[in-house]
Amino acid sequence: MIHREYGRTGKRVSAISFGGMRFPNVADEEAMAGLVLRAFEKGVNYFDTAPGYNQDKSEIIVGRAVLEMKRRGGAFFVSTKSGEEEGGKVRAELERSLRRLNVEAIDFYxxxxxxxxxxxxxxxxxxxVAEIRKARDEGLIRHAVISTHLDGEDIGRVLEEGHFEGVTLGYSAINFPYRGAGIEAARRLGLGVAVMNPLGGGLIPKHARLGFIRRPEDPSAAVSALRFVLSTPGVTTALVGCSTPEQIDEAVSAADPFRPLGEADMADVRRGVEAQFDKLCTLCCYCDVCPEGIPIYQMMNAFNHLLLEGDDKNLKGQLKWHWGIEDVSGALAKCTRCGRCQAECTQHIPIVERIEEIVRRYQSP
Ligand code: SF4
Ligand code: SF4
Incomplete structure (x- = not known):
């Protein structure tokens, strides 16, 4: 496993890091902590979690693994978060995270x-922001960082204000146009970059039509997609949410040994995506704010299948069989086109336009 400097923090973090948002069975804390430890054994040293992940159990699971990693010795870094706006609430959340994670300071907050x-x-x-900086001055946080779903230009504007030592952002072989400027800004400013959703929210390993991402020397499109992310100048680490030991091993293999993708391969992947796909939904669920109760992320995820497969059989099949939505037209008839869901979309998907398209698809026989 290769390790890279995280900006100017002096910390060397593994190129593949562990994203603690996909534990498959939170009732079995010991087995889930075992997944964290498997990654640790493979050279992963950056472990990302958050309050609320996995029914609010992720920090507890990572904290359990932390006790064992401390016992075994060796450097590791813990990353967690607060989405609160008010300083007092950030402080309360931070103190709870410290307790759950069994650490005296959060390495990347x-x-x-x-x-x-x-x-x-x-x-x-x-x-x-002031509370995070204060906690850093008190030693409860080692490095203040930000995670964001802003587009690349706005990320650059925020980072230039100088509050943070690094940024976590969504980036992958299938959404590279939207965040590239943010990675470039971080690089210019000497900040670390952790990439979330490097596999396009799980789409890349799943869909045969994304198979063009796979390079001939790699065992899977997922490995090539991770190499794509890690070969992007400015990226420090790719956060991979793993649910099985096999997924951990596959992710680690992208950086152990690390073979960067050459410019010709990078350009080939970009051309393939630009030629074939519009913005894809990564199923992050941030658009789940509809005042009419419309299951919008399910709709947008199903729309991926229309984009990927090219006909509406898959769109309708996904909505009916995968998401269990029988009356799609009835659900969408309640949409007032208020745009609230679209304003929240992390991938800047034109949701209202896609709603219109789904309505049209259901009107025609
Ligand atoms: S645009 Fe439609 S689906 Fe989106 S939040 Fe408004 S009513 Fe709900
Ligand atoms: S439509 Fe946008 S916000 Fe909603 S789940 Fe998909 S990517 Fe996330």
């Missing part, structure tokens, strides 16, 4: 999930 420049303004005006 995120101002979590900044969705828009208005949201960013609130994090400052209501005290979240």
């Amino acid at each position: 995120h101002c979590w999930c900044v969705m828009s420049m208005e949201d960013w303004a609130l994090r400052k005006s209501k005290g979240a």
Whole structure:
């Protein structure tokens, strides 16, 4: 496993890091902590979690693994987050995370999930940013960082304000156009970059039509997609959410040994995506804010299948059989086109336009 400097923090983090959001069975804490430890044994040293992940159990599971990693010795870094706007609430969340994670300080603490420049303004005006910096000065946080779903240009604007030592952002072989400028800004400023959703929210390993990402020397499109992310200048580490030991082994193999993708391969992947796909839903669920109760992320995820497979059989099949939505037209008839879901979308998907398209598809026989 290769390790890379995380910005100017002096910390060397593994190129593949562990994302603690996909534990498959939170009732079995010991087995789930075993997944964390398997990654540790493979050279992974950056472990990312958050309050709320996995029915609020992820920090507890990672904290259990932390006790064992401490016992075994060796460097490791813990990353967690607060999405609160008010300073007092950030402090309460931080103190709870410290207890759950069994550490005296959080190595990388995120101002979590900044969705828009208005949201960013609130994090400052209501005290979240000041509280994170204060906690760092007190030694409860080692490095203050941010995670965001802003587009690349806005990420650059936020980072230039100088509050943070690094950024966590979504980036992959299938959404590279939207965040590239943010990675470039971080690189220019000497900041670390952790990439979330490097496998496109699980789409890349699943869909045969994304198989063009796979390079001939790799065992799977997933490995090539991780190499794509890790070969992007400025990226420090790719956070992979693994649910099985096999997924951990596959992810680690992308960086052990690490063979960067050459420019010709990078360009080939980009051309393939640009030629074939529009913006894809990564199923992050941030658009789940509909006042009419419309199951919008299910709709948008099913729309991926229309984009990927090219006909509406798959769209309708996914909605009916995967998501169990029988009356799609009835559900969408309630949509007022208010745009709230679209404003929250981390991938800047034109949701309202896609709603219109789904309605049309269901009107025609
Ligand atoms: S645009 Fe439609 S689906 Fe989206 S939040 Fe508004 S009513 Fe709900
Ligand atoms: S539509 Fe956007 S916000 Fe909603 S789940 Fe998909 S990517 Fe996430």
